[in-house]
Amino acid sequence: MSARLTKAHFESIAQSRNHKLIGSWQYENIDSIISIRCHCGHEWSCTARSYKNAKTGCQECKNKAISKVQTGKNVSVPMAKKLAIEFLNKQRFAKLLVKRGL
Numbered sequence: 138m139s140a141r142l143t144k145a146h147f148e149s150i151a152q153s154r155n156h157k158l159i160g161s162w163q164y165e166n167i168d169s170i171i172s173i174r175c176h177c178g179h180e181w182s183c184t185a186r187s188y189k190n191a192k193t194g195c196q197e198c199k200n201k202a203i204s205k206v207q208t209g210k211n212v213s214v215p216m217a218k219k220l221a222i223e224f225l226n227k228q229r230f231a232k233l234l235v236k237r238g239l
């Protein structure tokens with residue numbers, strides 16, 4: 138049993154995803170086509186069902202997120218290693234100082 142969904146329900150989903158429902162559609166059932174505009178300006182339409190189930194998100198933002206992850210990996214993995222090595226060296230250095238009573 139599920140609560141009856143309303144247009145307001147989808148408006149709140151959209152708001153939580155930084156989207157906005159556009160056009161003058163009426164929610165009739167879960168297969169109603171809804172139109173959405175993302176905060177990035179991209180607009181698309183899909184069924185209320187797929188939007189609710191998060192199967193349809195903003196393709197533009199998805200692409201950006203993927204490229205961000207990819208470039209992030211390229212930058213952050215060697216960076217993280219470098220920082221880890223630096224950290225270990227500092228620890229060794231600190232131990233050395235302790236050993237020598239400095």
Ligand SMILES: [Zn+2]
Pocket residue numbers: 175176177178179195196197198199
């Ligand atoms: Zn977007």
